[in-house]
Amino acid sequence: MILKELSPLFSYLSKHKKGIAVGCVWLILTNCFVLSLPWVLKYAIDGLKGGINSRALSFYASLILAVSLVAGVFRFLMRRGLIGISRKIEYDLRNDFFRHLQRLSPSYFNRTPTGDLMSRATNDLDAVRMLLGPGLLNLFNTIIISITAVSLMIYIDPWLSLYSLIPLPFLSLIINRMGKELYWRFERVQAHYSRLSAQVQENFAGIRVVKAYGQESDQIKRFRRSNLEFVSKNMSLVKIWGFFLPLMLLFSGMGMLIVLWLGGKAVIVNRITLGEFVAFNGYLIMLVWPITALGWVLNLFQRGATSMGRISQILQQKPDISNASHPIRVTSLRGEIELRNVIFAYEENSEPVLKGISLKIPPGSTLAIVGPTGSGKSTLVNLIPRLYDPTGGSLLIDGTDIRRIPLKILRRHIGYVPQEGFLFSDTIRENIALGKISFKEDEVMAAASASQILEDINHFPRKFLTQTGERGITLSGGQKQRVGLARALIANPRILILDDPFSQVDTSTEEAIWKSIREKTAGSTKILVTHRISSVRDADRIIVLSGGKIVEEGTHKELLARKGTYAELYRKQLIRQELEEL
């Protein structure tokens, strides 16, 4: 089970196999030297008993120093090497995680909460790292120290070893028993913790109702109840957990007691020397920590395996939008778009958002899409740069199925301006230049000027080098929208998609923007989604979407003459404008 979850790690480990091998050599050498210390002590004590001279004494003292110095150097090399590798694997894993996220489509991010992905990239990755670093290190260490220390103890006196190690099996038996109980009680504590959190979350989310209905004291009472229960659940855990450390210490003490008692007798009957008695004691003490740590190490493995499983879930997620296996060879697009009976649903079995849309947009023409909220306008334009793929029907560009056009080529030729301008925490320049791989300064400037954002930028403290977002300035909604436009314009796209991009820009600025769009993208195909009917008048064709279907289409004049949905929308729009001005 654990091994299955951990198997993806082997390829990461094998990348560092040389380093790991060297680290293991250091580990063994460290232990060899550390374990020889009690042996030196044995010679010193026996020598003292036999009456050695002070020169020999200083020799032993310096030997101890020398041995521990060498051991220290090896330990340093081992820790730096092995723990360092765990960090490097963490680095690789995090990179791979991110790279994989980049290949997943927006629909994946729609159904996966950001917080969940974040916690996998941080908490889970950390748990895996703990397994690879301290986990593996301590496991190796325990194995090597146990084998060598026990052999040395047996070498000194087999019977004494047997007696002094008697408590160990009992200890592991008890720990095993307690471990299971501990696990259940811990689960119960965690479960209640989630309940407690949920209660707090509910209270904060519903604080208006709490206050409106005077539920404050009632809520406090409820919280107190589950809070007290949390305390008692925790205490039931403590009842077992509190035994752990004292029990470890009791058992290690028992080992020492046995050595003192039976070992002392062995010295009296001359089976072992006093020095051996002291060395034996030293080995026993050395065993205590690694064996106590074993439980912790097992816990690290358990957790690491679970976390690795959670990370693998993401890494194994197949991207649902990717390059076709047999893409056609194109380097440029003309910009003819055709939809043939396109159907789209966000989830399987859910009601389709687009219910059979057929449409042909000649290159260089302008199409406007209007319709009530939720009619599928944004969804429709999201299909063109393949943010989503149609569930049914087909979408063709320049007569070729969109899925056969290399994704990069397709997207490079599309300028997409979303409803809300998304800015990265970077300079404004970088944010605009996002649409182009290499660019000249005057191109950025021209795009900004065409988007009517240049003046705003020149007012910022560091102009184009001003930071936005987290550690920079916050742009207004309208400014973000205009940066978004500049980003699309800089690439001179063949197809320009505008998804209600000027909702937060005032009307006079919008008119100026339209003028420059027409100038800059004269030959491009333009698709405009909007609520403002005023801006669609000049479109070559207008379609009205409602409930995922095209209900009307034609030019502004034709549609007005039909006196249908469009005419009604237009009338309401005029009223709204009038209302604005009152």
Added chain:
Amino acid sequence: MHGYVSDEIAGKAYDSRLMRRLLQYLAPYKIQVVFSLLLLLLISLLQLVGPYLTKIAIDRYISHGISSGLNRIALLFFFVLLVAFILRFLQTYIMEWVGQRIMHDLRMNIFSHMQQLPLSFFDQNPVGRLMTRVTTDVQVLNELFSSGVVTIFGDIFTLAGIILVLFIMNWKLSLVTLSVVPLLFYATLLFRKKVRSSFRLIRKRIARINAFLQENISGMWVVQLFSQEAKKFRQFAHINWQYCQAYLKTIFYYALFFPAVEFISALAIAMIIWYGGSQVLGATLSLGALVAFIQYAERFFYPIRDLSEKYNILQSAMAASERIFNILDLAVDESYQQVPRQLPPLKGKVEFRNVWFAYQGEEWVLEDISFTVNKGEKVAIVGATGAGKTSIINLLTRFYQKNRGRILIDGIDIEELDAGWLRSQIGLIMQDVFLFSGSVEENLRLGNLELGQARLEELSRYVHLDQFISQFPRGYQTDVRERGSILSAGQKQLLAFARALARNPQLLILDEATSNIDPQTELLIQEALLKLMDGRTSIIIAHRLSTIQNADKIIVIHKGKIREMGTHEELLAQKQIYYMLYQIQYKDQKRLAPLPLATGNPSTNPASEKRKKKEDSK
């Protein structure tokens, strides 16, 4: 008004002001803490016994070949171990109990305090962030109380005990042995300093990774649209590598520190062998004492290493407590602190007199609002999005404080009234019906235990909710969160009606929901609404055609000002703002059925009779 509570804190490792405040939470558990300290003292003493028994065993018995003495020593050792085991368990249990109780007290404090913070606080801070205060931050402190503060004393006791015993056994050798301690302290200090600065770097860099990740996940579609994957990946790999580098640096320090400590302890042992050994040769020190010295020296280093571990606990505890105290220091809503004026139940006359209101500075959301709603009147408020309708409700319920003017209820300024009492007199129904986890009954009752089951069901029938509830196998005991949500948006509205009705308020404030509701439930809602308003002063932010048509008076708010007032017909005839709003928002709504103006006993309600017949015939 309360601002945004930042997560960023100064992050000092030790702050005596914070510490003092934290320690106050220990005060109620003084006895337990003192007892636990006493236990720690005993445990430390018992810990000293082992090596000393070794000394006696070697010097008195092993060297002289008396094996019977060893039995006695072993027995004594056994008892010491047993007692230490029991005391240790007791001590852990007590301190864990104290820790848990303090967590409980802290959580209660924070939670209760937050209940009294003004609504603006909740509007400005995301729920997730606030939750962290009550949950994660408190949990961090647990470690400080259960294993931090008190065990530090344990470590100190142990160190002092060892030093004492060493000096009693042989003061010269003690001095020689302890001469390495300054070296140890120096190494620890140096290590602390180095590690502290690189940990700061690590925290900064991991924060950067997280921010980058967060941003890129939410903006992934932009990255993909503009084919920026490779560039963003390079950026990510770069900050990821910086983070890795920062860690490699601390690994270096750690890798250096642990062997250094071991070397220093070996140095102590070497000195014991060298200096103590010559004393043994000179017969001024027994061999047993030498062995005991070595064992004590080994034990000396654990607590010191332990102490440096505690430093980390302390650091995170300080950060968490600062965040917690920042919340506890926020002033509570003043409206809670008023002495409730003894008043007869509200009659329900509402008056706004030249009220001005801004959420921020002088950005007026409401300007010079004046209107009167007489007892029993139904008033609809209409206006475009952002016109200021919701703000009127926020002021009337005292969720927010007006800037100028007066708001009167039954002729009394609401600021003279206790907010809790005022709200208890109002039936407020919001756009999004909020359900608490728990049963349907609990959600109807909302803590009102005087409400009998029969009355509950009666109310529920009255607003047409009962027919839905009784279909559930567990009826009113059904959990509202069962399988996501068992109630549709429309049914939730009905529940909110019943909930408001249960308090029999004289003043009803309603923000109509805009969500799409199936025509049948919509009809039920319209009927229930009429009954609800019957005989009550009602102020409704209207989204329904039927509501505005039935209103006694319509107030038209536009850009924060009252622009028109009158009945539906009057205002339509004016052909001004209301007329326009009507064209945009209401005109297209279909009347579902002829709505009766008569209200009262549900069983004689013709509309519901008619509907029933319809259903039967299906």
